[in-house]
Amino acid sequence: MTSDTKTMILPITEIEQAAFCQTDDDLQAKTLEEEFQAGVRWQKIPIEYLKCSPEDLESRISDSKEALGENVLILGHHYQREEVIKFADLRGDSFKLSQFAATQNKAEHIVFCGVHFMAETADVLSGPHQKVILPNITAGCSMADMASTDDVLDCWEELESVLSSVGGVIPITYMNSTAAIKALCGRNGGIVCTSSNASASFEWAFKRGQRVLFLPDQHLGRNTAHKLGIGNDEMLVWNPYKYLGGHTEQALRDAKVILWQGHCSVHTRFSTSQIEDARAKHPDVTVVVHPECTRDVVELADLNGSTEYIIKVVKEAPSDTTWAVGTEISLVNRLSKENPDKTIFCLDSVVCPCSTMYRIHPAYLAWVLDGLKEGVVVNQVKVDDKTSIEAQVALDRMLSLAG
Ligand code: 13P
Ligand code: SF4
Numbered sequence: 001m002t003s004d005t006k007t008m009i010l011p012i013t014e015i016e017q018a019a020f021c022q023t024d025d026d027l028q029a030k031t032l033e034e035e036f037q038a039g040v041r042w043q044k045i046p047i048e049y050l051k052c053s054p055e056d057l058e059s060r061i062s063d064s065k066e067a068l069g070e071n072v073l074i075l076g077h078h079y080q081r082e083e084v085i086k087f088a089d090l091r092g093d094s095f096k097l098s099q100f101a102a103t104q105n106k107a108e109h110i111v112f113c114g115v116h117f118m119a120e121t122a123d124v125l126s127g128p129h130q131k132v133i134l135p136n137i138t139a140g141c142s143m144a145d146m147a148s149t150d151d152v153l154d155c156w157e158e159l160e161s162v163l164s165s166v167g168g169v170i171p172i173t174y175m176n177s178t179a180a181i182k183a184l185c186g187r188n189g190g191i192v193c194t195s196s197n198a199s200a201s202f203e204w205a206f207k208r209g210q211r212v213l214f215l216p217d218q219h220l221g222r223n224t225a226h227k228l229g230i231g232n233d234e235m236l237v238w239n240p241y242k243y244l245g246g247h248t249e250q251a252l253r254d255a256k257v258i259l260w261q262g263h264c265s266v267h268t269r270f271s272t273s274q275i276e277d278a279r280a281k282h283p284d285v286t287v288v289v290h291p292e293c294t295r296d297v298v299e300l301a302d303l304n305g306s307t308e309y310i311i312k313v314v315k316e317a318p319s320d321t322t323w324a325v326g327t328e329i330s331l332v333n334r335l336s337k338e339n340p341d342k343t344i345f346c347l348d349s350v351v352c353p354c355s356t357m358y359r360i361h362p363a364y365l366a367w368v369l370d371g372l373k374e375g376v377v378v379n380q381v382k383v384d385d386k387t388s389i390e391a392q393v394a395l396d397r398m399l400s401l402a403g
Contacts, residue, residue, distance in 0.1 A: 006241045011145035013356050016040055017265040021352040027329070029054035029083050032363040042359050043138045043379075049363040054083060057362040061087055064369035072372060073107035074365075075100055075122065077114035078307040079328040079357040084113050084365055093308035094118055094175045095194040095398075101125040101132075102399060109133060109372055112381070113360050115141045119381040120179040124388045124395060133372075135364035137379045140356050141176050143292075146262035147216035149180040151240040156184060159213060159258070162249045169258065170205040171213045174198075174220060176264075179383040179391045181215070186393030193398055195291050195306035198224040200401040213238075215260030219268070223291045223298045225257045237261050266354045267292035270326040274347045275300050278324040287347065288313060289326030297326065307331060314339060328354045 019038040020027070033050040036042070052060070065072070065087060075097050076088025085091060090100050094114075101110065101122035110132045112119040119134040126132060156171070163169050171190035173181050182192050189208060193201035202224055205212045214221035218237055225235055234256040238245030244252065245261075252258065270293045278285050288303040288310050298304045303313060307327060314323050319341035325332045326347040336344040371378040383391065 006151075008241050011140075011142055012041060013140050013142035013145050014265050016355045017142060018352065019355055020358055021350050027081065027333070027351065027353060029081075029362075032361050035361055040355075040359075041138065042361075043136045043364070045363060045367055049367050052363055052366065054362065057366050058083065060366045061362060061369060064366070064373055067373055068109075068369065071107055072109045072111055072369070073104055074111045074113060077118060077357065078311065078331045078334075079354050080113045080360060081330055081353070081358065081362075082334065083362045084360050085330075085334070087365065088113060093194065093196060093306045094121075095196045095306065096308055098122070098125055098175070098194075098395065099399065105130065109377070111135065111365070111368060113365065115139045115144075115356050116381065117141055117144050117176055117178065120383050121175065121182075121391075121395065123381050123383050124179060124182075124391050131377055132381045133368050133377065134379050134381050135368045136359045136361065137381075138356075139359040141354075142356065143174075143216055143262050143264045144176045144178065147177055147181060147240070147260055149178050152177075152181050152184060152215065152260075155213075155238060155240060155245065155260075156188070158244055159252065162244070162252050163211065166253050167210045169211040169213045170209040171215070172201050172205055172221075173215050173394070174217050177216055179387050182394050183387045183390035186390035186395075190394055191397040191401075192391075192394045193401075195220060196308060197398060197401050198291070199227050201398065202228055204397070204401060211256055211258065213258045213260070216262030217264060217292055218259040218261055219263055219294055219298075220291050221257060221259040222295050223293075223304070226295065230256055235259055264292040266328055266352060267326070268294055269350075269352060270294075270297050270347050272296050272300050274326075274349075275324070278345075278347060282322045282324070282343070285322045285324050286317070287324045287326070289347070293326055301326065311335065314342065314344060317342060328357065330354075330357070 074088050076085045076091040102125040105127040123132040171185045173185050175194045236255045237259045239261050287301040289301040291304050322343040324347045329351045332346040
């Protein structure tokens with residue numbers, strides 16, 4: 001039931017975002033105990049793992065991985081730290097990882113080194129004999145936390161009451177959302193998208209209706225709508241803390257795209273002045289950013305696309321080219337190491353990892369693998385059957401789009 005008295009609660013994941021920002025270039029491997037000194041609220045873990053040195057954790061994880069063999073598949077998102085991603089059997093952006101989860105059905109256990117919404121998706125798409133494990137159960141996503149399932153259900157109810165007599169609205173949820181929101185899309189003729197297929201998902205939706213509700217990232221939604229020639233005057237932003245999102249019934253009827261008021265705390269740090277500085281210092285620079293950046297940044301950049309796209313363009317570029325990259329620092333540092341023939345740097349000189357991706361410290365990976373060796377499943381992520389069936393409808397629609 002909706003009201004106009006909801007109070008805004010800032011997710012803890014958003015508050016913690018600045019906890020690991022620093023100005024030096026590299027993020028040094030530390031013990032989990034040292035990481036905890038930043039005052040973060042991560043999952044508790046047996047004490048023996050807290051003090052384990054980075055070297056001990058590395059050999060512990062290697063041994064467990066070898067002992068577990070094909071029984072365990074480790075999936076890793078590109079934003080994972082170096083000490084973790086090195087153990088991933090397969091790595092990718094969120095689209096590629098969901099494809100892996102849908103097709104890799106050999107391993108009984110999928111250890112997902114990424115964030116909660118990705119692990120939920122893997123559970124929905126993997127086989128019934130497979131269990132998905134998130135090494136640190138508190139590894140969420142501040143953007144996903146900006147769209148609570150209850151707020152989205154309220155929004156949907158209000159939109160239906162206003163729009164069902166005038167053609168309705170097609171819901172598109174970004175992968176970065178709860179399984180329950182994906183399920184809402186599944187049962188209401190909607191679809192899931194990632195940053196690599198957002199345009200295709202909009203085209204899919206506009207073949208089926210005249211309006212789109214896009215959530216939770218207003219920036220990806222706005223950038224995608226612009227690509228398809230939809231102007232700012234045809235979009236509005238839904239404020240979940242206000243009745244009808246803060247709009248009149250007429251404004252909602254007139255809108256082509258309704259954007260949820262959510263954002264990524266990592267990508268909204270990038271600014272046009274950083275692009276101008278990069279161009280002043282390196283006149284030959286190519287600027288590539290993730291489409292979760294704000295509209296002005298995406299407009300001023302030379303290129304934009306998903307993490308997989310960013311890796312591809314940089315990798316395929318000629319030697320001696322210079323790249324300023326607007327995405328998460330673990331990926332930018334890796335790109336720089338893996339492409340020594342190019343100059344690659346982060347657009348933002350303050351180094352800020354995604355604080356929730358960063359929650360997958362190697363101590364957690366060691367802990368869950370040790371558990372599996374003893375037949376104990378820690379941190380299984382399980383979506384209930386009804387939600388899973390409905391979410392899969394929306395995910396299958398996405399997987400059937402061209403990538
Ligand atoms: P990708 O879809 O590019 O992997 O991005 C996921 C994400 O969370 C970016 O912030
Ligand atoms: Fe979420 Fe942003 Fe981190 Fe991606 S980078 S997982 S959108 S907080």
